[in-house]
Amino acid sequence: MKYTEEQLASIRHPRGHSVTFAVAGSGKTQMLVGRVAWLLQQGVAAKHIRLLAFNRSARAQLQDRIRVALPMGAEMPRISTFNSLGHRLCELFEREQQLPRHELSTSEALLKKMARRALVDALAAGNEKGPVSAEMLDDFVAFIGLAKADIEPPDVVLRRLPAGNGRAFFCDAFVRFERNRQERRVRFYDDQVRDPVLLMRAEPATAQRVTNKFDVVIVDEFQDVSRVQLELLVILVGTRAQLNVVGDDSQCIYAWRGARPEFMGRRFDTCFPGATRYTLSRTFRFGHQVSLAAAHLIRHNRHRADTLCISAPSTPNTAISLVKAHNTGQQEAVVEAIAAWCRRNGARRQVAVLARLWAQLMALELALLEHAIPYYKPGPALFDLPELAGLLGYCRLAAGTLFAEPRAREVVRAMLTTPTLFLSANALDNLVEQILSAPEQAGRLIADAAPRKAPNWKREPFYLRAELWRAAQHAWTGKGAADALQVYAVQTGLRKALEGDATDATTEKRLAYETLLHLAQASRATVTEFVAHMDRLRASQRDYQAGSDEILLLTTIHQAKGLEWPCVVLTGLEAGAFPGKRAALEEERRLAYVAMTRGRSQLFLVIPPDAHFQANMEGRPPPLHGKPSVAVSPFLYEACLPASIELGAVLHQCRPEDVGAVRLPAAPASNQALLQRYLRAVASSAESSGAT
Incomplete structure (x- = not known):
C-alpha cells in the first residue's frame, strides 16, 4: 500500500493525542487502515485498540478495509459505534445496579406520544391552552434529540437555537418528558450514550469500570461527534490512552443532533491537551475547479481550521457548469443536461441530484416522470x-x-x-x-x-x-x-x-x-x-x-455525505431557500461545501435566471434597473466561480514545471490571497500516488 507524505505523518504519529484534518476525498479511510496496521506492527495489542464509527455501515466498511490490509489470521481490533458502546455500558451499569433497568424502545410513535403529553402538561402549567400542532410537536421532538446530545441543561441548549426564544416552555416539557420516561422505564436511541455518561459524571467511581482500559482510541468522522459523545471519549481515554481522531470540520453538518466544529478545535484542546495536528490536504476525488470554488466558499466560515483542499495531479478535470431553471418551474434544461451527460459518459446510475430539502426535488421528479426517465429517491414517495x-x-x-x-x-x-x-x-x-x-x-x-x-x-x-x-x-x-x-x-x-x-x-x-x-x-x-x-x-x-437499473438518484445533501458520483447535479440554489432564512449561516455553508465536493467528473449547479449573477460570471457591471424575482444563492457569489473555473481549467492542462508561470485570473481583491495560496500549493506539490 502506498501513502502520501501527509498520510504517512498521521499514520506514524509516535505518541500522545492527535487530530487529523482530512479534506473531502483525501483518503482518510485508507489512512486509518494504515494507522491500525502500523500500531499493530509497533507491538500494540489489538485488544488494547478501540475504533469508533458513527453507524453500522461505516463500521462494516472500516472493518472490511482493515481485515483486507492485515495479514491472514491477524487479530482485529474491535470496532464499535458510539451507540453500541453506550448500549453495552447501559447493560453493565444495570447489572451492577448503578442504572435502573430500562427497556430499549425504537418506537417513534411512543416517543411522539410521550412528547405530546409533556407539551400539553407544560403549556397547561404555564396557563397556556390550545392543541399541540404537528409543527410544534416536530420541533419539540427535535429539541429532545438535541438536548440529549448534550450535557448542558435544556435551557442552555435552547438558547443556542435560532428560534429558541419563542419556545421557553420546551425546557419544562423536556423535564416532564424525562420524568415520564423514567417512570415508564424506557430508554430511547438517544439515551444509550447519555444515560451512562451522566451517571459516570455524577458518580466518578462508576467511571473506573470504563476508563484507562485501552492504549489507543481511534475515531473516524470526528466532526460528527456531539458533546455527550465527546464526554464519553474523555472517560474512555482517561490518562492511559492516546486518542487519534480524523475528520473535516468543514463537513460538520449535523448541528441538529449536537455536532459542532469547535469539538475539533478549542474544545478538543481543552479535553485532550497537547494534541498533534495533521492535515490531509490533497483530494483524489475532484479537480481544481471544484477545489477552488469550495475553498472560496468555505473560507467565509470563521469557526474552522485553516485547511485548504488541493486537487492532486491525478484528479479528473471536474467541470463546473451552470444550468438555468427555477426550482419550482420548468425543468427541461436540467433534464437535458443530465441526458446529454449520460449520452457522452455512460449510465444514469452515475448521476446524483442533490438538494437541501426533499421538496426542492419535486419539480424535477415531475419532469422526470413526464419524460419517462427512471429515478430512485430514498426519501418519501x-x-x-x-x-x-x-x-x-x-x-x-x-x-x-x-x-x-x-x-x-x-x-x-x-x-x-x-x-x-x-x-x-x-x-x-x-x-x-x-x-x-x-x-x-x-x-x-x-x-x-x-x-x-x-x-x-x-x-x-x-x-x-x-x-x-x-x-x-x-x-x-x-x-x-x-x-x-x-x-x-x-x-x-x-x-x-x-x-x-x-x-x-x-x-x-x-x-x-x-x-x-x-x-x-x-x-x-x-x-x-x-x-x-x-x-x-x-x-x-x-x-x-420496480424497473430498470438505469436509474438516476435523487437525494438530500445530508444523505449524500461520505458518498461520491461521477456526475452531481446540485439544485435549489436560490436565495431564501439555500441558505434557509432561519438556519445558521455557517452550518448552511458547510452543507453547500459537502454538496459541491461529491462529484468526480461533473458538477452541475442549477440556478434561477438572474441577470445580476450572469453579469458577475461574465465580468460585467450588474444591470442598473430591475432585480430578479428569484435570485441565486449568495453562496455562488462566495464561491468566486469565474476565477475558480478559469484558474482550475488552466491548472489541469498545465505541466507541473510550468505552474509557477501561471497568471492569476481577474478576481476581487478579497479573493486574490486564496488564489495565490492555492497556486503556490500546486506549484510545490510533488506527484502523489497510491490514494484513491
Missing part, C-alpha cells in the same frame, strides 16, 4: 408527501375521486392540516373519520369542529375551510386547476402563512404549492384533467421504482 397530497386533495374532491383514493384517510388529513387548523391529534383523528363516514356532510363537520368558546379569529379558519370544501365538492368540476389552487391558497390563508414563517417545514409547503401551481398553469387543465394527469404520473412512478 412524491405523491405521499402531505404537502402535495393536501393540495391535490381539493382537486380530487372537485373531480369526484377523493374518496376512491386508496389513501383517502391520509389525504383528508393532509387537506385539514395544510395549513394547520391547530386541532389536537384526537380531534383531528375524529374529524377525519367523521368525514370518511359522511363525505356529503364534510363542510358542516369541519365548521362544527371550531372551538365553541374560542374568539372569532380562532373559529374563522374552520368556517373558511368548510366553505372551501363545499365549493370544491359542488362548484369546481369545470374550474381550471390553477385557479382552484390559487383560491385554495387565499381562502385557507396558506399564502399568508407561508410568507410569514421561514422554517424548513414551511418552506417545504411553499415549494410544493409553487411547484403544483406552476404545473397547473402550464397545463391549462381543469381540475378533473389535472387530477387524471397526476394519476398517470403516479402510476408511471410505481413502474420505474
Whole structure:
C-alpha cells in the first residue's frame, strides 16, 4: 500500500493525542487502515485498540478495509459505534445496579406520544391552552434529540437555537418528558450514550469500570461527534490512552443532533491537551475547479481550521457548469443536461441530484416522470408527501375521486392540516373519520369542529375551510386547476402563512404549492384533467421504482455525505431557500461545501435566471434597473466561480514545471490571497500516488 507524505505523518504519529484534518476525498479511510496496521506492527495489542464509527455501515466498511490490509489470521481490533458502546455500558451499569433497568424502545410513535403529553402538561402549567400542532410537536421532538446530545441543561441548549426564544416552555416539557420516561422505564436511541455518561459524571467511581482500559482510541468522522459523545471519549481515554481522531470540520453538518466544529478545535484542546495536528490536504476525488470554488466558499466560515483542499495531479478535470431553471418551474434544461451527460459518459446510475430539502426535488421528479426517465429517491414517495397530497386533495374532491383514493384517510388529513387548523391529534383523528363516514356532510363537520368558546379569529379558519370544501365538492368540476389552487391558497390563508414563517417545514409547503401551481398553469387543465394527469404520473412512478437499473438518484445533501458520483447535479440554489432564512449561516455553508465536493467528473449547479449573477460570471457591471424575482444563492457569489473555473481549467492542462508561470485570473481583491495560496500549493506539490 502506498501513502502520501501527509498520510504517512498521521499514520506514524509516535505518541500522545492527535487530530487529523482530512479534506473531502483525501483518503482518510485508507489512512486509518494504515494507522491500525502500523500500531499493530509497533507491538500494540489489538485488544488494547478501540475504533469508533458513527453507524453500522461505516463500521462494516472500516472493518472490511482493515481485515483486507492485515495479514491472514491477524487479530482485529474491535470496532464499535458510539451507540453500541453506550448500549453495552447501559447493560453493565444495570447489572451492577448503578442504572435502573430500562427497556430499549425504537418506537417513534411512543416517543411522539410521550412528547405530546409533556407539551400539553407544560403549556397547561404555564396557563397556556390550545392543541399541540404537528409543527410544534416536530420541533419539540427535535429539541429532545438535541438536548440529549448534550450535557448542558435544556435551557442552555435552547438558547443556542435560532428560534429558541419563542419556545421557553420546551425546557419544562423536556423535564416532564424525562420524568415520564423514567417512570415508564424506557430508554430511547438517544439515551444509550447519555444515560451512562451522566451517571459516570455524577458518580466518578462508576467511571473506573470504563476508563484507562485501552492504549489507543481511534475515531473516524470526528466532526460528527456531539458533546455527550465527546464526554464519553474523555472517560474512555482517561490518562492511559492516546486518542487519534480524523475528520473535516468543514463537513460538520449535523448541528441538529449536537455536532459542532469547535469539538475539533478549542474544545478538543481543552479535553485532550497537547494534541498533534495533521492535515490531509490533497483530494483524489475532484479537480481544481471544484477545489477552488469550495475553498472560496468555505473560507467565509470563521469557526474552522485553516485547511485548504488541493486537487492532486491525478484528479479528473471536474467541470463546473451552470444550468438555468427555477426550482419550482420548468425543468427541461436540467433534464437535458443530465441526458446529454449520460449520452457522452455512460449510465444514469452515475448521476446524483442533490438538494437541501426533499421538496426542492419535486419539480424535477415531475419532469422526470413526464419524460419517462427512471429515478430512485430514498426519501418519501412524491405523491405521499402531505404537502402535495393536501393540495391535490381539493382537486380530487372537485373531480369526484377523493374518496376512491386508496389513501383517502391520509389525504383528508393532509387537506385539514395544510395549513394547520391547530386541532389536537384526537380531534383531528375524529374529524377525519367523521368525514370518511359522511363525505356529503364534510363542510358542516369541519365548521362544527371550531372551538365553541374560542374568539372569532380562532373559529374563522374552520368556517373558511368548510366553505372551501363545499365549493370544491359542488362548484369546481369545470374550474381550471390553477385557479382552484390559487383560491385554495387565499381562502385557507396558506399564502399568508407561508410568507410569514421561514422554517424548513414551511418552506417545504411553499415549494410544493409553487411547484403544483406552476404545473397547473402550464397545463391549462381543469381540475378533473389535472387530477387524471397526476394519476398517470403516479402510476408511471410505481413502474420505474420496480424497473430498470438505469436509474438516476435523487437525494438530500445530508444523505449524500461520505458518498461520491461521477456526475452531481446540485439544485435549489436560490436565495431564501439555500441558505434557509432561519438556519445558521455557517452550518448552511458547510452543507453547500459537502454538496459541491461529491462529484468526480461533473458538477452541475442549477440556478434561477438572474441577470445580476450572469453579469458577475461574465465580468460585467450588474444591470442598473430591475432585480430578479428569484435570485441565486449568495453562496455562488462566495464561491468566486469565474476565477475558480478559469484558474482550475488552466491548472489541469498545465505541466507541473510550468505552474509557477501561471497568471492569476481577474478576481476581487478579497479573493486574490486564496488564489495565490492555492497556486503556490500546486506549484510545490510533488506527484502523489497510491490514494484513491
